[in-house]
Amino acid sequence: MERYSRQLLALGIDVQERIMESKVAVVGCGALGSSLAELLGRLGVGEITIIDADIVEMSNLHRTHLFTEKDLMRPKAIVCKEKIEEINSEVKINAVLDIVDQTNALDIVKGKDIVFDALDSVNYRLILNDACVANKVPLIYAGISGEYGTVKLIVPGKTSCLSCFMTPGEGSNSCEIIGTTSIVPTVMASLQVQLYLNYLRREVQDEMILFDFRTMNMEKVKINMNPNCEACALHEYIYIKENISQSCGISRISNETLSEDSSSEIKISKTQDGLTICYGSKCFKKRV
Ligand SMILES: [Zn+2]
Known part of the structure; x- marks a missing residue:
């Protein structure tokens, strides 16, 4: 417990024990997700599953704290796993090289104590929300x-x-391809983790927190x-039943089963409008 001596003074042993017993999923490992994964790893969360099918590119480096130039073209989820294992070897980290869509959302969420939304697509977010509500798993959303x-x-x-x-x-409205700085995702990830700590303290408020970084105004x-x-009202879960079109970001090409740490045989090829990324026989199209 020496590692956690300072945060124990702030959080207390009960909350620390709940953190260490937690199994969480971080869906998306971009700027938000990598900051979330680092914070959760340092906190001492028992098991963190990081899900992302994307690779590290140069345009990520200005805002993703865990990634360096050495990581270019490597899978984001694997890089996050390796870096957090260096930070805290007591945490079990699973890297899943996949997106979360209608085919696997329920399975990914099942058995988790909490899920962190670090996505940049409204449509995938609604699928994740459906899966969390259907499985009664708490979800912490952040949008930038x-x-x-x-x-x-x-x-x-x-x-x-x-x-x-x-x-x-x-x-194009289904993806949030908009500019941001390294500051905004870092702070929003911190707020997500603070909401997680408050949830472990049984403090639940039904409110959206809005933060304007230019004016430093926060509104609830x-x-x-x-x-x-x-x-949550009609329990119809239309987004995990219907196929919502995804015209930007990453989408699945082949439809293989979920695999963990399938880092072997990574093939990346350029296409007219982006990249094709394959992990073994599991392939994704990335539009840029
Ligand atoms: Zn609802």
Whole structure:
């Protein structure tokens, strides 16, 4: 416990024990996800599963703290796993080279104590929300737009969910390909982890926290459960049943089963509008 002596003074032994017993998933390992994974690893979370099919590119390096130039073209999830193992070898880390979509969302969420949303696509986010609400697994959302960020804790049965107020995007609106700095995702990831600590202290507020980095204004907005929500009210889970079109970001080409640490045989090839990334027989299309 020497490693945690300073945070024990702030959190207490009960919360530290709950952290060390936690099995969490970090969905997405970009700027938000890598910051989340580092913070959770340093906190001493028992088991962290990091899911991302993407590779590290030069345009990531200005905002993703765990990645260096040596990591270019390597799978983000593997790089995160290796770096966090160096930081805290007591934490079990699973790297899953995959996206989370209709085919695997329920399986990825199952058995987790909490899930962190570090995605950059509204449509994939709604699939993840459906899977969390259906499995009654808490979800901590963060969204980033330029120098503006939002964060929210979703506890199925107790709070509103993302589907209560979000709708799927079409075309370029389904991805958040917008500029940001290294500061915004780092702070938003920190706020997500603070919400996780508050949740472990049994403190649950149904509110969205909005942070404007330019003005340094923070606002809390109460979000009520939507009685017509197809996830938390009607339990129809339309996004894990329907095939929402994804016209940007990463999407699945082949449809193989989930594999862990399948780092062998990585093949990356350039296409007209982006990249094809294959891990063994599992392939993804990345549009840029
Ligand atoms: Zn809802």
